[in-house]
Amino acid sequence: MACVNPDGTVSASAKAILAALDRASAPEDVAAAANLPLFRVRSAMRELVAAGLVVATDSGHALTPEGRRRL
Amino acid sequence: MVMETETRPVGLPRLNEPAPDFEAVTTQGTLTLADFHGRWLILFSHPADFTPVCTTEFMAFAEIYPDLQARGVDLLGLSIDSVFSHIAWVRNIEEKTGVHIPFPIIADLNKEVASAYGMLMPGESKTETSRCVFFIDPKGTLRAMIYYPLSLGRNMAEILRVIDALQTADAHxxxxxxxxxxxxxxxxxxxxxxxxxxxxxxxxxxxxxxxxxxxxx
CATH class of the missing domain: 3.30.1020.10 (Antioxidant, Horf6; Chain A, domain2)
Incomplete structure (x- = not known):
């Protein structure tokens, strides 16, 4: 897992993505805000959704309450 | 008389057809071909980590990485090594040479991606991928391929030239x-x-x- 460690903590890049999701939802916007390649954001979203930190929306993704707590 | 062989058949992808899909463990997490949709992708294989020609190639790919990014191109490496070997190797390259490897590398231990892209040349090696380069456009179509033997390091100027030529052909x-x-x-x-x-x-x-x-x- 590149985003969520076995102990439940999130990586620095995952934190940057969660922070970016606080003000953007489209993967392209999140990538720009987090200063990460688009492919990294798309990959991370799968992990963050599986971890319950992010949910898919019509426009992209959004933080769950738990994801917001990790900011 | 039919000769039986244990050699896995070598299938090559075809130009102007969809590039073979994949989901693979890399040094930057699990990546799929779709993760690169909308941008150009250069997928390349190397024979093995911690080998001399491959090390010079990785340093050269890192050197042109900013040029590729400026052209809207992502870079993705591959070999039949574990992700732990990849991590150790790129850390070693940075420690010994100061060159940071910014792109992900597929750990293709089960040879799934290598087989789908025809990277294995049994006549050359049954355990290592050859030096292959695949140019995949933003729609996921395979647009060009380069195959080099184990002994021949690739030419980065030619890789940039191929991207420039493909993008110019598309634009004009x-x-x-x-x-x-x-x-x-x-x-x-x-x-x-x-x-x-x-x-x-x-x-x-x-x-x-x-x-x-x-x-x-």
């Missing part, structure tokens, strides 16, 4: 002549009717004859 509807580099004249596609051929020679292009005309872009 032209072809590129032998040894073309950015800034040189391009080839106007040959006319396919007699009428168009007659119009072509009057169109003001630099023509050797009706079928070989060049222009600036």
């Amino acid at each position: 509807g032209v072809a590129t002549p032998a040894n073309w580099t950015p800034g040189a004249k391009v080839i106007v596609p040959a006319p396919n009717t007699q009428e168009l051929a007659e119009e072509r020679v009057k169109a003001g292009y630099e023509c050797v004859d009706w079928y070989l005309c060049k222009k600036d872009i």
Whole structure:
């Protein structure tokens, strides 16, 4: 897992993505805000959704309450 | 008499067809081909981590990485090594040479991606991928391939030239002549009717004859 460690903590890049999701939802916007390649954001979203930190929306993704707590 | 062989058949992907899909463990997490949709992707294989020619290639790929990014191109490496080997190798390269490897590397231990892309050349090695380069466009179509043997390190100028030529061809509807580099004249596609051929020679292009005309872009 590149985003969520076995102990439940999130990586620095995952934190940057969660922070970016606080003000953007489209993967392209999140990538720009987090200063990460688009492919990294798309990959991370799968992990963050599986971890319950992010949910898919019509426009992209959004933080769950738990994801917001990790900011 | 039919000879039985244990050699896995070598299938090659085809140009202008969808690039084989994959989901693979990499040094930057699990990635799929779809994760690169909307951008160009150069997928390349190397024989093995901690080997000399591959190390020079990785340093060279890292050197052109900013040039590729400026062209909207992502880079993705692959070998039949574990992700832990990849991590140790890129850390070693940075420690010994100061060169940071910024792109992900697929750990293709089960050879799934290597087999799908025809990276295995049993006549050369049954355990290592050859030096293959696949140019995949933003729609996921395979546009060009380069195959080099184990002993021959790749030419980064040629890799940039291929990307420049493909992007130029797409943007302007032209072809590129032998040894073309950015800034040189391009080839106007040959006319396919007699009428168009007659119009072509009057169109003001630099023509050797009706079928070989060049222009600036």
